Amino acid sequence: MTWKNTADQWGPVSKLLHWLIVVLVLVLAVVGLTMGELPKTPKYFWVYTMHKSTGITVLALVLVRIAWRLYAGAPKPVPGTPTWQSRIASVTHFLLYALLLAMPLSGWLYDSASGLRPFRWYGLVEMPKLSPPNEGLRGLSHDAHELLFWVLVALVVVHAAAAFYHHMFQNDDTLRRMLPGRRGARNPG
Known part of the structure:
Protein backbone atom coordinates (compact mmCIF):
# COMPACT_ATOMS: atom_id res chain seq x y z
CA MET A 1 0.00 0.00 0.00
CA THR A 2 1.29 3.45 -0.87
CA TRP A 3 0.61 6.52 1.25
CA LYS A 4 1.04 8.80 -1.75
CA ASN A 5 -1.58 9.58 -4.35
CA THR A 6 -1.56 7.44 -7.47
CA ALA A 7 -2.48 8.38 -11.03
CA ASP A 8 -6.10 7.30 -10.42
CA GLN A 9 -6.62 7.50 -6.65
CA TRP A 10 -6.16 9.87 -3.72
CA GLY A 11 -3.97 8.19 -1.09
CA PRO A 12 -4.91 7.70 2.56
CA VAL A 13 -3.01 10.78 3.78
CA SER A 14 -4.81 13.04 1.29
CA LYS A 15 -8.16 11.50 2.18
CA LEU A 16 -7.55 11.87 5.91
CA LEU A 17 -6.53 15.52 5.56
CA HIS A 18 -9.48 16.25 3.24
CA TRP A 19 -12.14 14.78 5.50
CA LEU A 20 -10.59 16.04 8.74
CA ILE A 21 -10.56 19.58 7.36
CA VAL A 22 -14.17 19.15 6.13
CA VAL A 23 -15.35 18.10 9.60
CA LEU A 24 -13.42 20.87 11.38
CA VAL A 25 -14.70 23.53 8.97
CA LEU A 26 -18.29 22.31 9.51
CA VAL A 27 -17.81 22.57 13.29
CA LEU A 28 -16.26 26.04 12.91
CA ALA A 29 -19.18 27.14 10.71
CA VAL A 30 -21.85 25.97 13.16
CA VAL A 31 -20.05 27.50 16.13
CA GLY A 32 -19.24 30.71 14.27
CA LEU A 33 -22.85 31.18 13.16
CA THR A 34 -24.28 30.55 16.65
CA MET A 35 -21.58 32.04 18.88
CA GLY A 36 -23.10 35.52 18.82
CA GLU A 37 -26.31 34.16 20.36
CA LEU A 38 -24.55 32.90 23.48
CA PRO A 39 -24.68 34.99 26.65
CA LYS A 40 -21.29 36.46 27.62
CA THR A 41 -20.62 33.89 30.34
CA PRO A 42 -17.42 31.91 30.96
CA LYS A 43 -18.85 29.25 28.63
CA TYR A 44 -19.00 31.83 25.81
CA PHE A 45 -15.33 32.68 26.24
CA TRP A 46 -14.44 28.97 26.31
CA VAL A 47 -16.41 28.42 23.07
CA TYR A 48 -14.78 31.48 21.49
CA THR A 49 -11.30 30.23 22.45
CA MET A 50 -12.09 26.76 21.05
CA HIS A 51 -13.31 28.40 17.82
CA LYS A 52 -10.04 30.32 17.50
CA SER A 53 -7.95 27.27 18.39
CA THR A 54 -9.75 25.08 15.88
CA GLY A 55 -9.33 27.78 13.22
CA ILE A 56 -5.55 27.78 13.82
CA THR A 57 -5.64 23.97 13.61
CA VAL A 58 -7.36 24.18 10.22
CA LEU A 59 -4.71 26.67 9.08
CA ALA A 60 -1.95 24.24 10.07
CA LEU A 61 -3.73 21.26 8.47
CA VAL A 62 -4.25 23.15 5.21
CA LEU A 63 -0.54 24.01 5.12
CA VAL A 64 0.25 20.32 5.69
CA ARG A 65 -2.25 19.36 2.99
CA ILE A 66 -0.70 21.75 0.48
CA ALA A 67 2.79 20.47 1.29
CA TRP A 68 1.57 16.86 0.98
CA ARG A 69 -0.09 17.58 -2.36
CA LEU A 70 3.13 19.14 -3.67
CA TYR A 71 5.03 16.06 -2.48
CA ALA A 72 2.51 13.31 -3.33
CA GLY A 73 1.00 14.82 -6.47
CA ALA A 74 -2.63 14.51 -7.48
CA PRO A 75 -4.48 11.89 -9.49
CA LYS A 76 -5.02 12.57 -13.16
CA PRO A 77 -8.52 13.61 -14.20
CA VAL A 78 -10.92 10.70 -14.57
CA PRO A 79 -10.70 9.36 -18.15
CA GLY A 80 -13.18 11.10 -20.41
CA THR A 81 -13.28 14.32 -18.37
CA PRO A 82 -13.39 17.29 -20.74
CA THR A 83 -10.44 19.68 -20.53
CA TRP A 84 -12.67 22.59 -19.50
CA GLN A 85 -13.95 20.59 -16.50
CA SER A 86 -10.40 19.71 -15.46
CA ARG A 87 -9.43 23.37 -15.62
CA ILE A 88 -12.45 24.45 -13.59
CA ALA A 89 -11.64 21.75 -11.02
CA SER A 90 -8.04 23.00 -10.78
CA VAL A 91 -9.16 26.60 -10.30
CA THR A 92 -11.75 25.51 -7.73
CA HIS A 93 -9.17 23.54 -5.75
CA PHE A 94 -6.78 26.49 -5.81
CA LEU A 95 -9.53 28.84 -4.57
CA LEU A 96 -10.55 26.39 -1.85
CA TYR A 97 -6.97 26.22 -0.58
CA ALA A 98 -6.68 30.03 -0.71
CA LEU A 99 -9.93 30.50 1.22
CA LEU A 100 -9.00 27.83 3.77
CA LEU A 101 -5.81 29.81 4.42
CA ALA A 102 -7.43 33.26 4.34
CA GLU A 135 -9.95 49.51 15.55
CA GLY A 136 -9.95 50.03 11.76
CA LEU A 137 -8.05 46.81 11.11
CA ARG A 138 -10.30 45.03 13.59
CA GLY A 139 -13.42 46.00 11.63
CA LEU A 140 -11.85 45.25 8.27
CA SER A 141 -10.59 41.81 9.31
CA HIS A 142 -13.95 40.96 10.92
CA ASP A 143 -15.81 41.92 7.72
CA ALA A 144 -13.27 39.96 5.65
CA HIS A 145 -13.70 36.92 7.92
CA GLU A 146 -17.48 36.98 7.39
CA LEU A 147 -17.26 37.61 3.64
CA LEU A 148 -14.64 34.90 3.15
CA PHE A 149 -16.88 32.47 5.05
CA TRP A 150 -19.80 33.02 2.67
CA VAL A 151 -17.55 32.79 -0.39
CA LEU A 152 -16.16 29.52 1.04
CA VAL A 153 -19.70 28.21 1.59
CA ALA A 154 -20.61 29.00 -2.03
CA LEU A 155 -17.45 27.38 -3.38
CA VAL A 156 -17.88 24.28 -1.21
CA VAL A 157 -21.46 23.91 -2.49
CA VAL A 158 -20.19 24.11 -6.09
CA HIS A 159 -17.37 21.64 -5.31
CA ALA A 160 -19.73 19.14 -3.64
CA ALA A 161 -22.38 19.55 -6.37
CA ALA A 162 -19.77 18.83 -9.05
CA ALA A 163 -18.66 15.70 -7.19
CA PHE A 164 -22.25 14.48 -6.87
CA TYR A 165 -22.96 15.36 -10.52
CA HIS A 166 -20.02 13.19 -11.58
CA HIS A 167 -21.19 10.41 -9.26
CA MET A 168 -24.89 10.46 -10.11
CA PHE A 169 -24.98 11.52 -13.76
CA GLN A 170 -21.54 10.83 -15.20
CA ASN A 171 -21.24 7.58 -13.21
CA ASP A 172 -17.48 8.06 -12.91
CA ASP A 173 -14.99 7.73 -10.05
CA THR A 174 -14.48 11.45 -9.29
CA LEU A 175 -16.23 11.19 -5.91
CA ARG A 176 -15.40 7.53 -5.18
CA ARG A 177 -11.66 8.08 -5.29
CA MET A 178 -11.84 10.57 -2.38
CA LEU A 179 -14.17 8.50 -0.20
CA PRO A 180 -12.56 6.92 2.87
CA GLY A 181 -11.61 3.28 2.59
CA ARG A 182 -11.91 3.17 -1.20
CA ARG A 183 -9.03 1.70 -3.18
CA GLY A 184 -8.76 1.60 -6.91
CA ALA A 185 -11.43 2.33 -9.45
CA ARG A 186 -14.98 1.10 -9.37
CA ASN A 187 -15.60 -2.27 -10.93
CA PRO A 188 -17.72 -1.78 -14.04
CA GLY A 189 -19.47 -5.09 -13.76
Whole structure:
Protein backbone atom coordinates (compact mmCIF):
# COMPACT_ATOMS: atom_id res chain seq x y z
CA MET A 1 0.00 0.00 0.00
CA THR A 2 1.29 3.45 -0.87
CA TRP A 3 0.61 6.52 1.25
CA LYS A 4 1.04 8.80 -1.75
CA ASN A 5 -1.58 9.58 -4.35
CA THR A 6 -1.56 7.44 -7.47
CA ALA A 7 -2.48 8.38 -11.03
CA ASP A 8 -6.10 7.30 -10.42
CA GLN A 9 -6.62 7.50 -6.65
CA TRP A 10 -6.16 9.87 -3.72
CA GLY A 11 -3.97 8.19 -1.09
CA PRO A 12 -4.91 7.70 2.56
CA VAL A 13 -3.01 10.78 3.78
CA SER A 14 -4.81 13.04 1.29
CA LYS A 15 -8.16 11.50 2.18
CA LEU A 16 -7.55 11.87 5.91
CA LEU A 17 -6.53 15.52 5.56
CA HIS A 18 -9.48 16.25 3.24
CA TRP A 19 -12.14 14.78 5.50
CA LEU A 20 -10.59 16.04 8.74
CA ILE A 21 -10.56 19.58 7.36
CA VAL A 22 -14.17 19.15 6.13
CA VAL A 23 -15.35 18.10 9.60
CA LEU A 24 -13.42 20.87 11.38
CA VAL A 25 -14.70 23.53 8.97
CA LEU A 26 -18.29 22.31 9.51
CA VAL A 27 -17.81 22.57 13.29
CA LEU A 28 -16.26 26.04 12.91
CA ALA A 29 -19.18 27.14 10.71
CA VAL A 30 -21.85 25.97 13.16
CA VAL A 31 -20.05 27.50 16.13
CA GLY A 32 -19.24 30.71 14.27
CA LEU A 33 -22.85 31.18 13.16
CA THR A 34 -24.28 30.55 16.65
CA MET A 35 -21.58 32.04 18.88
CA GLY A 36 -23.10 35.52 18.82
CA GLU A 37 -26.31 34.16 20.36
CA LEU A 38 -24.55 32.90 23.48
CA PRO A 39 -24.68 34.99 26.65
CA LYS A 40 -21.29 36.46 27.62
CA THR A 41 -20.62 33.89 30.34
CA PRO A 42 -17.42 31.91 30.96
CA LYS A 43 -18.85 29.25 28.63
CA TYR A 44 -19.00 31.83 25.81
CA PHE A 45 -15.33 32.68 26.24
CA TRP A 46 -14.44 28.97 26.31
CA VAL A 47 -16.41 28.42 23.07
CA TYR A 48 -14.78 31.48 21.49
CA THR A 49 -11.30 30.23 22.45
CA MET A 50 -12.09 26.76 21.05
CA HIS A 51 -13.31 28.40 17.82
CA LYS A 52 -10.04 30.32 17.50
CA SER A 53 -7.95 27.27 18.39
CA THR A 54 -9.75 25.08 15.88
CA GLY A 55 -9.33 27.78 13.22
CA ILE A 56 -5.55 27.78 13.82
CA THR A 57 -5.64 23.97 13.61
CA VAL A 58 -7.36 24.18 10.22
CA LEU A 59 -4.71 26.67 9.08
CA ALA A 60 -1.95 24.24 10.07
CA LEU A 61 -3.73 21.26 8.47
CA VAL A 62 -4.25 23.15 5.21
CA LEU A 63 -0.54 24.01 5.12
CA VAL A 64 0.25 20.32 5.69
CA ARG A 65 -2.25 19.36 2.99
CA ILE A 66 -0.70 21.75 0.48
CA ALA A 67 2.79 20.47 1.29
CA TRP A 68 1.57 16.86 0.98
CA ARG A 69 -0.09 17.58 -2.36
CA LEU A 70 3.13 19.14 -3.67
CA TYR A 71 5.03 16.06 -2.48
CA ALA A 72 2.51 13.31 -3.33
CA GLY A 73 1.00 14.82 -6.47
CA ALA A 74 -2.63 14.51 -7.48
CA PRO A 75 -4.48 11.89 -9.49
CA LYS A 76 -5.02 12.57 -13.16
CA PRO A 77 -8.52 13.61 -14.20
CA VAL A 78 -10.92 10.70 -14.57
CA PRO A 79 -10.70 9.36 -18.15
CA GLY A 80 -13.18 11.10 -20.41
CA THR A 81 -13.28 14.32 -18.37
CA PRO A 82 -13.39 17.29 -20.74
CA THR A 83 -10.44 19.68 -20.53
CA TRP A 84 -12.67 22.59 -19.50
CA GLN A 85 -13.95 20.59 -16.50
CA SER A 86 -10.40 19.71 -15.46
CA ARG A 87 -9.43 23.37 -15.62
CA ILE A 88 -12.45 24.45 -13.59
CA ALA A 89 -11.64 21.75 -11.02
CA SER A 90 -8.04 23.00 -10.78
CA VAL A 91 -9.16 26.60 -10.30
CA THR A 92 -11.75 25.51 -7.73
CA HIS A 93 -9.17 23.54 -5.75
CA PHE A 94 -6.78 26.49 -5.81
CA LEU A 95 -9.53 28.84 -4.57
CA LEU A 96 -10.55 26.39 -1.85
CA TYR A 97 -6.97 26.22 -0.58
CA ALA A 98 -6.68 30.03 -0.71
CA LEU A 99 -9.93 30.50 1.22
CA LEU A 100 -9.00 27.83 3.77
CA LEU A 101 -5.81 29.81 4.42
CA ALA A 102 -7.43 33.26 4.34
CA MET A 103 -10.31 32.40 6.69
CA PRO A 104 -8.23 31.51 9.76
CA LEU A 105 -5.71 34.25 9.00
CA SER A 106 -8.48 36.87 8.89
CA GLY A 107 -9.87 35.53 12.17
CA TRP A 108 -6.42 35.60 13.75
CA LEU A 109 -5.89 39.16 12.50
CA TYR A 110 -9.31 40.16 13.89
CA ASP A 111 -8.39 38.71 17.27
CA SER A 112 -5.00 40.44 17.20
CA ALA A 113 -6.35 43.85 16.17
CA SER A 114 -9.10 43.61 18.82
CA GLY A 115 -6.54 44.11 21.57
CA LEU A 116 -7.87 41.16 23.53
CA ARG A 117 -5.57 39.31 25.84
CA PRO A 118 -3.38 36.81 24.01
CA PHE A 119 -5.12 33.54 23.40
CA ARG A 120 -3.55 30.19 23.97
CA TRP A 121 -4.07 27.50 21.34
CA TYR A 122 -6.16 24.92 23.23
CA GLY A 123 -4.70 26.44 26.41
CA LEU A 124 -1.23 25.15 25.52
CA VAL A 125 0.66 27.64 23.35
CA GLU A 126 0.30 31.41 23.40
CA MET A 127 -0.33 32.62 19.87
CA PRO A 128 1.56 35.70 18.73
CA LYS A 129 -0.37 38.80 17.77
CA LEU A 130 -0.39 39.63 14.05
CA SER A 131 -0.92 43.34 14.76
CA PRO A 132 -1.17 45.79 17.65
CA PRO A 133 -4.68 46.89 18.67
CA ASN A 134 -6.24 48.77 15.77
CA GLU A 135 -9.95 49.51 15.55
CA GLY A 136 -9.95 50.03 11.76
CA LEU A 137 -8.05 46.81 11.11
CA ARG A 138 -10.30 45.03 13.59
CA GLY A 139 -13.42 46.00 11.63
CA LEU A 140 -11.85 45.25 8.27
CA SER A 141 -10.59 41.81 9.31
CA HIS A 142 -13.95 40.96 10.92
CA ASP A 143 -15.81 41.92 7.72
CA ALA A 144 -13.27 39.96 5.65
CA HIS A 145 -13.70 36.92 7.92
CA GLU A 146 -17.48 36.98 7.39
CA LEU A 147 -17.26 37.61 3.64
CA LEU A 148 -14.64 34.90 3.15
CA PHE A 149 -16.88 32.47 5.05
CA TRP A 150 -19.80 33.02 2.67
CA VAL A 151 -17.55 32.79 -0.39
CA LEU A 152 -16.16 29.52 1.04
CA VAL A 153 -19.70 28.21 1.59
CA ALA A 154 -20.61 29.00 -2.03
CA LEU A 155 -17.45 27.38 -3.38
CA VAL A 156 -17.88 24.28 -1.21
CA VAL A 157 -21.46 23.91 -2.49
CA VAL A 158 -20.19 24.11 -6.09
CA HIS A 159 -17.37 21.64 -5.31
CA ALA A 160 -19.73 19.14 -3.64
CA ALA A 161 -22.38 19.55 -6.37
CA ALA A 162 -19.77 18.83 -9.05
CA ALA A 163 -18.66 15.70 -7.19
CA PHE A 164 -22.25 14.48 -6.87
CA TYR A 165 -22.96 15.36 -10.52
CA HIS A 166 -20.02 13.19 -11.58
CA HIS A 167 -21.19 10.41 -9.26
CA MET A 168 -24.89 10.46 -10.11
CA PHE A 169 -24.98 11.52 -13.76
CA GLN A 170 -21.54 10.83 -15.20
CA ASN A 171 -21.24 7.58 -13.21
CA ASP A 172 -17.48 8.06 -12.91
CA ASP A 173 -14.99 7.73 -10.05
CA THR A 174 -14.48 11.45 -9.29
CA LEU A 175 -16.23 11.19 -5.91
CA ARG A 176 -15.40 7.53 -5.18
CA ARG A 177 -11.66 8.08 -5.29
CA MET A 178 -11.84 10.57 -2.38
CA LEU A 179 -14.17 8.50 -0.20
CA PRO A 180 -12.56 6.92 2.87
CA GLY A 181 -11.61 3.28 2.59
CA ARG A 182 -11.91 3.17 -1.20
CA ARG A 183 -9.03 1.70 -3.18
CA GLY A 184 -8.76 1.60 -6.91
CA ALA A 185 -11.43 2.33 -9.45
CA ARG A 186 -14.98 1.10 -9.37
CA ASN A 187 -15.60 -2.27 -10.93
CA PRO A 188 -17.72 -1.78 -14.04
CA GLY A 189 -19.47 -5.09 -13.76
